Amino acid sequence: MSILLKNIGKLLNPRSDGTWDEISQAAISFDDKVLRYGPEAAMISKAGDAEIIDAGGKLVTPGLVDSHTHVAFAEPRQAEFEMRNAGKSYQEIAAAGGGIRSSVRSLRAISEDELVERILPRLNTFLQYGVTTIEAKSGYGLSTEHELKQLRALKSCAERHPIDIYRTLLAAHEVPDEYRDNRAKYLDIVINETIPAAAEAGLATFCDVFCEEGVYSVDESRRVLVAAKAHGLIPKIHADQLSYSGGAELAAEMSAASAEHLDYISDAGIRQMADAGVVFCLLPGAVIFLGLDRYPAARKIIATGGQIALSTDFNPGSSATQNLPLMMTLGCVFCKLTIREALWAATYGGAAALKCTDWTGSLNLDQAADLVIWNCDDERLIPYYFGVNLVQDVYKSGRLVVKDGKLLA
Helix, strand or coil: CCEEEEEEEEEEEECCCCCEEEEEEEEEEECCEEEEEEEHHHHHCCCCCCEEEECCCCEEEECEEECCCCCCCCCCCHHHHHHHHCCCCHHHHHHCCCCHHHHHHHHHCCCHHHHHHHHHHHHHHHHHCCEEEEEEECCCCCCHHHHHHHHHHHHHHHHHCCCEEEEEEEEECCCCHHHCCCHHHHHHHHHHHHHHHHHHCCCCCEEEEEECCCCECHHHHHHHHHHHHHCCCEEEEEECCCCCCCHHHHHHHCCCCEEEECCCCCHHHHHHHHHHCCEEEECHHHHHHCCCCCCCCHHHHHHCCCCEEECCCCECCCECCCCHHHHHHHHHHHHCCCHHHHHHHCCHHHHHHCCCCCCCCCCCCCCECCEEEECCCCCCHHHHCCCCCCEEEEEECCEEEEECCEECC
16 A cells, blocks of 8 residues: 655755755655655545555655765774874874774674674664665675675675665775785785675675775776776775875776765866766765864865765764764765755765665655655754754655654564
């Protein structure tokens, strides 16, 4: 049976050009997919035998899309947060064996089944924040065996949980401890073994690389992404996060789906990415959590015609949050996005970064019925009440999964 959600105070549906279809006193009809929406009076007359549910005059938007996460980790790294609070930098902690390499050691120590059981509650939390689709990266295995373990665990979670999970191979996230003195050998393993294995097994859609000083150079990153494309994986790239690396220009060269972070992006990088149609995925949570103060030039990106996504970058080291509405607040305050731009970046923009706008990120005909009923009637209140979760109900593919802020079985 289809559902007719009536008495929607305001329905907001993002368009591809950054504008919105806005209807007051609206209704939307759906089963597992969106059937139609419009003014309530016209919709009620066509309700037929649909189950009618009252939205209580609240705001309705598409489900949120978190297009950059590292949800498949073993242990949190709270000790490093304390170290940073005492004055150590992210780079200093990493050089001493912490950071990503610490997560690698803990990930390798647990089984695939144990990893699945740790991921699933995190997916529940995403749902409660209104997130119905995520991207999830590997990158804490740093060996073919353990990178594939991460990706298989994510595949298992997707089969058991309502959230859609787009998987990304990030074997070039760091250089593992055992290859610190022979990074060329590890890079060869990534290119000639890990990428082909992940692609052949159908475990990933995307392939990412951390292009940053002290991690992977532009030339090394290019080799990874060329190999990924040869095996049918779509490039993504961590670019220009802690310093200018030329990663944004490489993203444009490789026609990547998105480039992530971009705190130190150059003007040339902005122009080239915008011209190439690469989505700018901004991660302000990582900036604030690392105690840094340089944010991406969002106004310049928009002025150049670039599409922006906002994401949590949820991970155990540099952005331990799953609160995507809070990222909207940070995007407004520190990146100078408007409220509508921030909401667009957390819905349609996130879907664009995952190349799935034909399925989610908006409420168009025949798309997944992924929608959020907010406990307010004005979208401006979402980032205004920063850190507060205003999600009331969440529908995923037409199924009610969160009711009154509580997860349903």
